[in-house]
Amino acid sequence: MFGLEGSLMPPGKEGVKARAVIVGFDDASVAEMRRLLDTADVESAEAMMVALRKVHPATYIGQGKVEELERALEAADADLAVVDTDLSPNQARNLEKAVKRPVMDRYGVILEIFSRHARTKESKVQVELARLLYLQSRLAHLWTHLDRQRSGGAGGGGGASRGQGEKQIEVDRRLIARRVALLKKRLAEIGKERAIRRSARKDVLKVALVGYTNAGKSTLLNALTRSHVVAEDKLFVTLDPSVRTLDPFSHPPLVAIDTVGFIRNLPTGLVASFRATLEELEDADLLLHVVDGSSTTARDEIRVTEEILKELEVHETPRLVVLNKADLARGPAGVNALRVLSPGALRISALIPADVDKLRDAIVEHFRGCMETWEVLIPYSNGKLEAQLHAHGQVEALRYLDKGIFCKVRIDQTWAKKLRLDQFPPARGARG
Numbered sequence: 001m002f003g004l005e006g007s008l009m010p011p012g013k014e015g016v017k018a019r020a021v022i023v024g025f026d027d028a029s030v031a032e033m034r035r036l037l038d039t040a041d042v043e044s045a046e047a048m049m050v051a052l053r054k055v056h057p058a059t060y061i062g063q064g065k066v067e068e069l070e071r072a073l074e075a076a077d078a079d080l081a082v083v084d085t086d087l088s089p090n091q092a093r094n095l096e097k098a099v100k101r102p103v104m105d106r107y108g109v110i111l112e113i114f115s116r117h118a119r120t121k122e123s124k125v126q127v128e129l130a131r132l133l134y135l136q137s138r139l140a141h142l143w144t145h146l147d148r149q150r151s152g153g154a155g156g157g158g159g160a161s162r163g164q165g166e167k168q169i170e171v172d173r174r175l176i177a178r179r180v181a182l183l184k185k186r187l188a189e190i191g192k193e194r195a196i197r198r199s200a201r202k203d204v205l206k207v208a209l210v211g212y213t214n215a216g217k218s219t220l221l222n223a224l225t226r227s228h229v230v231a232e233d234k235l236f237v238t239l240d241p242s243v244r245t246l247d248p249f250s251h252p253p254l255v256a257i258d259t260v261g262f263i264r265n266l267p268t269g270l271v272a273s274f275r276a277t278l279e280e281l282e283d284a285d286l287l288l289h290v291v292d293g294s295s296t297t298a299r300d301e302i303r304v305t306e307e308i309l310k311e312l313e314v315h316e317t318p319r320l321v322v323l324n325k326a327d328l329a330r331g332p333a334g335v336n337a338l339r340v341l342s343p344g345a346l347r348i349s350a351l352i353p354a355d356v357d358k359l360r361d362a363i364v365e366h367f368r369g370c371m372e373t374w375e376v377l378i379p380y381s382n383g384k385l386e387a388q389l390h391a392h393g394q395v396e397a398l399r400y401l402d403k404g405i406f407c408k409v410r411i412d413q414t415w416a417k418k419l420r421l422d423q424f425p426p427a428r429g430a431r432g
Contacts, residue, residue, distance in 0.1 A: 008112045008131070009040055010080050010102040019045040020104075021072050023061065023083040025052055028297050032264070033084045033109070035214075040112050045076035059098065060091045070099040080104060086267065089138045107134060107267040114270065122190045129183040130270050132176050139169045139176075194279070204253045205367055205412070207246060208284035210309065212301035213261025215292040216324040220350040221258045224360060247364065254367070257284065264304045281314045286366060293323035293338050293347065302342065320366060321345035322359060327352060371410045376424040378405040388419055 012018035020042050024030035026049075034044045048069060056062050060083065061069070069081055080102040081095065087105040095103045104112075111131055118124045209217040225244035247254040257280050281287070289305060291298055302321075309315045321342045327349035329338050338347050346362055348355035371394075378385050386405055389395055393411030400406075411421075 008108050008115070009042060009104070012042075012079050017041060017043045018079040019043045019076060020080050020082045021045055021069065021076055021078045022047040023050060023065075023069060023081060024048070025050055025084060028300065029084050029264075031297075033082065033106070036109050036113065037082065040109060040116070042080075042082075045078045046072055048072050058091065059094045060085065060087055066095065066098045069095075073099055073101050082106075082109060085265075092138070106265060107270075110263070110267060110270065122187075122194070125183055125186050125190065129180065129187065130267075132180050132183070136173070136176050136180070139172050191279075204255050205286075206255055206257060206280075206284045207286045207288055207363055208257045208259055208281050209288045209290055210259055210281065211261065211290035211305055212292065212295075213263050215261065215290045215295075215301070216350050217258050217261065217290045220288075220290055220322070220324060220356075220359075221256055223350045223353075223356040225256055246360070254363070256288075262305050262308045264300070266308065278312055281309075281312060281317070284314070284317055286363065287314065287317050287319035288363070289319050289321045291321065291323050291342065291345070292325055293341065294325040294328035298323075298341055318366070320362060323347045324350055326355075367412065368410075370412055370414075372413055372416055373408065373410050374416060374421050375406070375408045376421050377401070377403060378407060378424060380404055385419065385424075392419070 010018060018041075020037055022030055022033050022037070022044055024033060024047050030047045030049070034047075037044050048065075050061050050065050052061065059066050072078075073081060078101065081099055082104050083095070084106050086107045087095070087103070092103050092105060111127070111134055114123075114127045115131060118127045209221055211217055221244060225246055243255055243257050245253065246256040259278065259280060287309070289302075291302055291305075295301060306315065321344070323338050323342060323345045326338060326347040329347075338345075346359060348359050350356060373396075386407065389407055389409045389411065392415045393409040395407060395409045397408035398405065411419075416422075
């Protein structure tokens with residue numbers, strides 16, 4: 001089924017896409033798995049719904065459903081079965097034996113998509129690490145087909161000798177262990193490089209776009225920043241954070257950051273592997289929660305995003321909810337549905353320039369609301385502070401007096417504290 005290299009996905013028949021029968025547990029989960037498989041270039045032949053009362057320890061689903069799945073695979077002439085949950089290695093192995101077809105779980109499908117979309121050095125290392133950790137516990141499964149190949153040897157060792165599969169498992173375990181250690185070391189080094197890059201952006205305001213996968217974040221980032229980040233109508237196209245200037249003329253400058261999309265039941269191993277990437281969210285001054293307003297499962301997608309933000313401990317960062325794709329809402333009923341979905345959210349379409357301008361204004365207004373007006377008298381010996389006020393605030397008045405430079409400035413609360421403006425006379429801080 002799996003290999004240490006190459007695709008996790010079993011190939012289809014020559015010249016034809018692989019065909020899969022989905023084992024799902026609710027309609028929303030099956031619809032999402034169809035999209036995942038489409039992104040992985042696999043045809044969804046059929047879906048078999050299972051009302052799971054309890055998990056069967058050997059095969060996850062009961063014996064009756066296993067037999068039903070075998071018949072469905074035969075009838076659809078399918079190449080594999082996809083179970084929309086995370087299976088243990090033993091469950092996957094037992095299912096494969098029973099249905100005589102490769103079996104993939106949800107983790108494997110998402111990992112395959114991540115593997116195909118990794119572009120940068122960092123994401124490739126992250127994906128490879130997640131892949132090896134996934135395969136590490138499945139080596140016995142991988143080499144099952146060699147269990148029957150016993151090598152008696154020239155001396156006729158008989159039962160004393162071990163099978164080729166068992167020997168290969170030991171070799172692979174050592175290879176994986178060494179590779180995992182190397183990848184973790186590389187990720188640590190990349191993490192240091194990323195920390196340096198983040199440190200270089202400490203003087204700018206950061207808006208991070210977050211949300212469910214395929215909510216239109218990359219399209220919106222392109223529209224907001226007039227850039228060309230890859231945006232496709234597929235899941236998990238963006239794995240690496242993309243940083244683009246939103247307003248170079250603001251003080252301080254304003255940048256937007258696109259991040260990897262979320263999904264329900266996102267495997268914990270992938271969250272752990274991509275934690276370095278998601279650290280961008282920790283430094284964000286504002287989260288732009290982008291929602292696909294046209295999705296029939298938008299409410300659930302909002303809930304999933306909120307749960308992951310809480311897991312990442314960034315749920316208290318200020319946020320602005322944006323209902324994207326509002327142009328697809330038809331008639332009064334569609335508009336009312338958007339209003340109910342997230343009261344107070346901004347309804348826009350990333351494809352309509354006027355809507356994008358409205359969102360950009362809302363972002364700028366948010367940061368204006370976080371600014372304070374300060375009047376300070378700066379000694380001539382501290383010319384550096386004057387330069388910092390111009391860089392990080394909006395200087396409204398500047399007068400050169402006998403005792404120093406009088407400056408009236410609107411500046412973010414955080415920067416007012418960093419620059420210790422309360423130490424300079426007349427030091428009258430007032431809310432703007």
